[in-house]
Each structure stands twice: as structure tokens, then as C-alpha cells.
Amino acid sequence: MTIQKYVTKQPLEVQTFFAMVDTTAHLVAASEKYWVSKNLNGARIRILVEIAKAGGNILPSVLAGRIGVTKANISAMLIPLEQLGYIHTASHPEDGRKRRIILSAEGERLLHDVMPGNRETIAENMKSLDEEELQQLLSLLHKLHKKLD
Amino acid sequence: MTIQKYVTKQPLEVQTFFAMVDTTAHLVAASEKYWVSKNLNGARIRILVEIAKAGGNILPSVLAGRIGVTKANISAMLIPLEQLGYIHTASHPEDGRKRRIILSAEGERLLHDVMPGNRETIAENMKSLDEEELQQLLSLLHKLHKKLD
DNA sequence: CTAAAATAGTTAAACGCTTAACTAAATAGG
DNA sequence: CCTATTTAGTTAAGCGTTTAACTATTTTAG
Numbered sequence: 426m427t428i429q430k431y432v433t434k435q436p437l438e439v440q441t442f443f444a445m446v447d448t449t450a451h452l453v454a455a456s457e458k459y460w461v462s463k464n465l466n467g468a469r470i471r472i473l474v475e476i477a478k479a480g481g482n483i484l485p486s487v488l489a490g491r492i493g494v495t496k497a498n499i500s501a502m503l504i505p506l507e508q509l510g511y512i513h514t515a516s517h518p519e520d521g522r523k524r525r526i527i528l529s530a531e532g533e534r535l536l537h538d539v540m541p542g543n544r545e546t547i548a549e550n551m552k553s554l555d556e557e558e559l560q561q562l563l564s565l566l567h568k569l570h571k572k573l574d
Numbered sequence: 575m576t577i578q579k580y581v582t583k584q585p586l587e588v589q590t591f592f593a594m595v596d597t598t599a600h601l602v603a604a605s606e607k608y609w610v611s612k613n614l615n616g617a618r619i620r621i622l623v624e625i626a627k628a629g630g631n632i633l634p635s636v637l638a639g640r641i642g643v644t645k646a647n648i649s650a651m652l653i654p655l656e657q658l659g660y661i662h663t664a665s666h667p668e669d670g671r672k673r674r675i676i677l678s679a680e681g682e683r684l685l686h687d688v689m690p691g692n693r694e695t696i697a698e699n700m701k702s703l704d705e706e707e708l709q710q711l712l713s714l715l716h717k718l719h720k721k722l723d
Numbered sequence: 724c725t726a727a728a729a730t731a732g733t734t735a736a737a738c739g740c741t742t743a744a745c746t747a748a749a750t751a752g753g
Numbered sequence: 754c755c756t757a758t759t760t761a762g763t764t765a766a767g768c769g770t771t772t773a774a775c776t777a778t779t780t781t782a783g
Binding site for chain 1: 584585586587588589590591593594595596597598599600601602604605642693696697699700701702703705707708709710711712714715716717718719720721722
């Protein structure tokens with residue numbers, strides 16, 4: 426029952442897990458700082474990017490699946506995006522339950538303006554690894570990810 | 575201005591960044607599922623573990639620093655932990671601003687009960703990598719982390 | 724010694740996210 | 754056809770987190 430138990434060095438898997446969590450959190454925070462500096466936020470941009478990737482329009486539930494969040498969350502997030510004019514929405518002609526989410530010209534323009542800077546920021550934060558190391562890291566991550574379902 | 579711009583394949587650093595974010599999110603979700611299965615949650619446990627690591631008592635601000643969240647957040651999180659009886663608090667004898675957060679016997683018991691299962695869950699999720707790969711991943715993460723300040 | 728600055732902690736408002744309960748529309752089976 | 758089930762989306766409540774503004778105490782410097 427000694428407290429010591431929780432201080433002892435962890436097994437390698439656990440150490441690696443926490444290193445991932447910690448390092449990723451730092452990387453994400455750095456990336457988020459870029460968005461904040463542009464008076465934006467990452468979650469909203471992620472949605473706009475996903476609509477763009479889908480060709481400019483998409484259904485909320487598909488969007489949720491792609492981003493990996495719940496429909497409820499997407500529902501909530503679309504409200505400010507519409508108010509800001511980055512998207513607009515239209516009902517589906519063949520299925521009254523569905524709602525088409527459409528990237529507006531303004532939304533496209535926004536992405537065009539801020540995505541290059543975001544990529545630069547990320548590259549900057551990753552630059553302590555050379556190409557071979559990035560490749561190695563990427564393949565380890567893929568291996569890890571593949572087994573997680 | 576074509577939408578295509580956001581669909582094109584990303585540079586290696588960016589791919590790797592997103593792979594980290596994605597894989598880590600999956601790992602964390604799997605770990606969180608363990609806590610939920612015990613009617614607990616990861617954030618609260620993290621605090622209790624940190625108090626234990628500090629030897630059983632700690633100041634809120636130190637705790638915040640160790641965990642990497644704000645003092646405001648710790649302040650809020652301590653309330654339910656105290657109500658649940660996992661911690662109690664005492665004023666600092668030499669500095670009236672400070673507040674000593676103390677792990678209760680119940681808190682210790684809780685950690686004792688649930689930490690082994692957590693470690694097992696994590697190990698289970700990491701087991702697609704062998705020891706050499708874990709070591710490799712860990713050292714890449716350290717290299718990446720070191721340059722992030 | 725006292726006034727000013729620094730420090731520890733709290734509170735409030737906002738955000739992104741979840742689960743659970745709900746509404747409305749479409750589909751499927753007797 | 755009509756009822757029952759499934760599907761798409763919304764709403765509400767709760768959690769962990771942040772920033773900003775605040776209070777109370779301690780430290781510092783003239």
C-alpha cells in the first residue's frame with residue numbers, strides 16, 4: 426500500500442504511451458497557437474478542410490465520421506461556422522432528413538489564406554527529425570494504429 | 575483557388591504530425607474506456623497519481639505544472655476529488671496563500687486497486703510493437719520533444 | 724515601515740467534446 | 754398500405770479545459 430508503487434519506473438510500453446501523449450499534446454498546442462494568432466481555432470478549420478476534401482459539400486454525419494467526433498458535436502460546431510459565413514447549408518432534395526453542408530466562397534478563401542502558414546508551423550515543429558527519422562516514426566505509428574480496432 | 579489544393583498529399587512532416595495526433599487519440603480513447611468501465615475518469619486519476627508521486631501531498635500550482643494544465647483547471651478538478659473523499663486539504667502553516675492537497679487513504683486505496691489494470695490496458699494496446707520498436711519510437715519522441723520549448 | 728509588486732488560488736465565461744434523450748423522415752415487412 | 758424500425762440530425766446536460774479578471778497573502782524596495 427506504499428505510495429512508492431506509483432513512483433517506480435514504468436514498463437517500456439507505458440513509458441512510450443505517455444511519451445506519445447505528452448509529445449503530441451505539445452505539438453498540438455504549438456499548432457493551435459498558430460490558429461489563435463489568426464483569431465481562428467483548429468477545430469473549426471478542421472471541419473472546413475474536411476468539407477473541402479469532400480469536394481465542397483458533405484453531410485454532417487459523414488463529416489463526423491471523417492473527423493472522428495460525434496454527430497452532436499458537428500451539429501454544434503456548424504452553427505458558428507454558418508454565422509461566420511464560412512459555410513452555408515441546403516436541404517437534401519431526395520431525403521428530407523439530410524442536410525447538405527456547403528463550403529462558401531469565403532470559407533474557401535479562408536483556407537487558401539491560412540493553410541500554407543499552418544503547414545509551415547507544423548514543419549517547423551517537426552524539424553528536429555530528418556527525413557529518414559520521420560519515415561521511421563510514420564511507419565511505427567501506422568503499425569500501432571492498424572491494430573487499434 | 576481550387577479546392578484541390580487541400581486534397582493533395584501533404585509533405586512528410588505534416589503526414590507524420592497527423593499520424594501522431596490520430597494514433598494518440600485512439601490510444602487515449604482506449605485507455606479512457608478502461609476508466610469509464612470502472613466508473614472513473616482519466617483526468618481525476620492523473621491528479622491522484624501526481625499527488626502520490628509527490629509523496630502524498632502537493633500544492634495546487636505545482637500539481638498544475640506537473641500535469642501541464644492551468645491552475646484554474648486544477649482548482650476546479652479538486653472539488654469533486656475532495657467530495658469523493660480521495661483527497662483532503664489543509665492550509666499551509668507558513669504561507670497563507672498556499673493550500674496543501676493531501677491524498678487520503680481512500681485515494682491511495684483507489685490507485686492501488688485500479689492502476690495495474692490501467693497498465694495492462696496500455697500494454698495491450700501497444701503490443702503491436704516489439705521491444706526494439708518501442709525503444710525506437712520512444713527515442714524518436716524524445717528527440718522531437720526536446721526541441722519543443 | 725510602508726507602498727508597490729509578485730505570487731497562490733478562485734471564479735466566471737466560453738469552447739470543444741461526450742452521452743442520452745429526443746424529433747422527423749425514410750424504409751421494410753406483414 | 755400501415756405499422757414498426759431504422760436513420761439523420763438536434764437538443765440538453767455534463768465534463769475538462771482555457772483565458773481573463775479577481776481576492777488574499779507575501780515579498781520587495783525605497
